[in-house]
Amino acid sequence: MSSSTSPAPFSRAVVRAMQRLYPKALADNSWDNTGLLLEAPFDHKRRRSNTVLLTIDLTRAVAEEAINHDVSIIVAYHPIIFRGLKSLTLANTQQNSLLRLASHGISVYSPHTAVDAAPGGLGDWLADIVTGTKTLYDDKEGDGKPQSPEIDDDDPFIEKGRPTYTLNHHPSQTTLRLAKLAIPETITTPHTRRPIVPQSPELESHPGAGMGRIVNFKEPQPLPTVLDRIGKGLNNPKGFPIAIPQDKTISDISISSVGICAGSGGSLLGNLDVDLLFTGEMSHHEALAAIEKGQVVISLFHSNSERGFLSEVLREQLEETVVKEWQTIREEESGNEEVKEALSDQEFEVLVSEIDRDPYGIVVLKQEAE
Incomplete structure (x- = not known):
């Protein structure tokens, strides 16, 4: 050799x-x-x-x-x-x-995209976050239980005083304070999930593979609860974009179904009949089209979803x-x-x-x- x-x-x-x-x-x-x-x-x-x-x-x-x-x-x-x-x-x-x-x-x-499609890969990791299957959180009370969601004002654009500015990136490996991983018996929200586009032909070694995920909750979930899961699952970033219908507030909305795509999700999620589109990024017009149909869009910035x-x-x-x-x-x-x-x-x-x-x-x- x-x-x-x-x-x-x-x-x-x-x-x-x-x-x-x-x-x-x-x-x-x-x-x-x-x-x-x-x-x-x-x-x-x-x-x-x-x-x-x-x-x-x-x-x-x-x-x-x-x-x-x-x-x-x-x-x-x-x-x-x-x-x-x-x-x-x-x-x-x-x-x-x-x-x-x-x-x-x-x-x-x-x-x-092999990671996106694989069972147990990126699509399922994001589905785990949105369903609370695996939630990272700070155990402030020391009782092994996830903390109650903190619901902020629905309108984040109310000016309350003269602002100063700080630039915050999503936590990196050096700045991330790893939260305690705990999975109490009651943390997993009953749901079903499936690929948006199933793998064809299916690989015998990776059954159930496919692009994207659709999650259907057994019971509707309040949007603030879903937001709390996402925040904790992403190790508490400073924030992420959300688009909601113009006649609604966050506290009005319940989520029964979620379409999930890591990275850029516009083309994969655009025609889904679900309540929430959960992805890394969507264009301005794609997000507008979604909220006009009554959907919610959560985008994490492209690579923060990965x-x-x-x-x-x-x-x-x-x-x-x-x-x-x-x-x-x-x-x-x-x-x-x-x-x-x-x-x-x-x-x-x-x-x-x-x-x-x-x-x-x-x-x-x-x-x-x-």
């Missing part, structure tokens, strides 16, 4: 693990670009650590983070390459990142699956002297980017003390 034509053994274990968890066949391959997007050659003289870095977006800052942490491979949810390239130059910022990563021996894998999944779900999934794949590769390559040193290192680490964040933050108006 030539060191110039083969990726790092550990990187291959990660690729196998990702393909086992989220097969490319689950992705929407009519437009998406999933799989191994950058395969960096292995150099045993500059062997990198058995570390994988998880991120939503592969920006220059995240690439630098990967280099500094000596990672072997990046799993970037969003593909950094969507279309064919006629050249690779340092002038283009994304190509610059790819060239730097390749020069350091770091590969890049992107699962994207990022929490990395630390709360994917990291543990990958740790468990890489153990098996890494052991298999170590056995398969046991006679290869060129990678002997790399194979002797049984330990590995799965990191979640501390730099990655949505490009949008929220400017919060704070009232000046009188």
Whole structure:
């Protein structure tokens, strides 16, 4: 095996693990670009650590983070390459990142819509949040019970004094104070769920897969309660956009059904007959059309509908699956002297980017003390 034509053994274990968890066949391959997007050659003289870095977006800052942490491979949810390239130059910022990563021996894998469609993937993670199946919250009372929803004024635009401004981003891995995870017996709201577009043909290894989710509650849920679940499930961000019909207030509305789509949900959710559209982003006109039909729209900003999944779900999934794949590769390559040193290192680490964040933050108006 030539060191110039083969990726790092550990990187291959990660690729196998990702393909086992989220097969490319689950992705929407009519437009998406999933799989191994950058395969960096292995150099045993500059062997990198058995570390994988998880991120939503592969920006220059995240690439630098990967280099500094000596990672072997990046799993970037969003593909950094969507279309064919006629050249690779340092002038283009994304190509610059790819060239730097390749020069350091770091590969890049992107699962994207395969994660959206998979059972137990992003769609189900968002469905768990909106139904309270798994709710993160601060146990202020110490009694193991979720706190009561705090309902604010329906009209958030009432001017109460001269404002000052602070810019707040959704909590990153460095700033996030992880709330206590508790699942009391009564926390799960009775409901059914199904894909909006079922996987066809269905994969035997991933039954029930498909794009998006539709949740139907057994009993209507007050909108403030649903908002409280979303806030807690997203680890209490400073806020997120909501659109409601113009003749309603938040406290008037009950939710019996929810359409869910991570990322950009306009095309998938636009024709659904549900009470709430829960997604990362929708256009102005798509949101207007929805509220004219009496629907509610909650958009979290595109990648904020995805990022929490990395630390709360994917990291543990990958740790468990890489153990098996890494052991298999170590056995398969046991006679290869060129990678002997790399194979002797049984330990590995799965990191979640501390730099990655949505490009949008929220400017919060704070009232000046009188």
